Amino acid sequence: MTAPAIRIRRLRCRFDGEGGPVDALRGVDLDVPRGAFAAIMGPSGSGKTTLLHCAAGLRTPTEGTVELDGTDLSALDEPRLAELRRQRIGFVFQQFNLLPALTAEENIELPLRLDGRGPDSQRTAALLAQVGLAQRGGHRPGQLSGGQQQRVAVARALVTDPEVVFADEPTGALDIRSAREVLGLLRHLADRGQTIVMVTHDPVAASYADAVLFLADGLVVDQLASPAAAAVANRMAVLVESAERAANAVGAR
């Protein structure tokens, strides 16, 4: 049996908050098979971003393990971890994070340059075509719509042919139509074998994934396979209500 793209075991992450320690993750187990599109949802503060950052090697967990295609991230020193992030992981951010002075082509090629590799103009052109922007390579981010900028960011995340693309609220800054375009693109990439892990607050966005993982208070509390948006919204409503009840109970003490 081949290793899953991501294998997480007993993951804990504790922060030193102003009011004392905060347990953002309290023992998360998770497998993401290769070529799967997984969505992570949960009430505000449930640990979604912390989980994404630990899985992507951006944050060192307090306890537990993260394996990327069999590589244990905790066994790597910081230079090797940075190399793994550059070569084996793609990241898509809510605010696109494109460099405004660079063209779409130059933004897409940036991860290769940062890794000491020369750009490959054929690959850049193929990626631009794949995200539906074949004619826009010479445009700067300011000359593109939000949806087009996010599609450039997706192409940039793919340029190193990463094992996993992590997306943190990739449609959070987009209008409905652009959001659907970006989600359709992510779905298409997953159908072609790209592993994707996406944090989202939007049940419709989650419905594009193969499975949704629900977090509450630092724990995985539920999963839905082949999720329909209405079922995701119902599950989230219950989780948000119980998180609010718990917060009120703490406040009343």
Ligand SMILES: Nc1ncnc2c1ncn2[C@@H]1O[C@H](COP(=O)(O)OP(=O)(O)OP(=O)(O)O)[C@@H](O)[C@H]1O
């Ligand atoms: N750097 C930090 N220092 C202290 N506490 C933190 C830090 N980062 C996150 N936390 C706390 O850890 C918990 C989980 O945060 P996290 O950002 O992972 O949640 P989230 O589910 O992504 O929330 P949201 O949906 O609001 O973005 C929260 O209680 C948060 O306040």
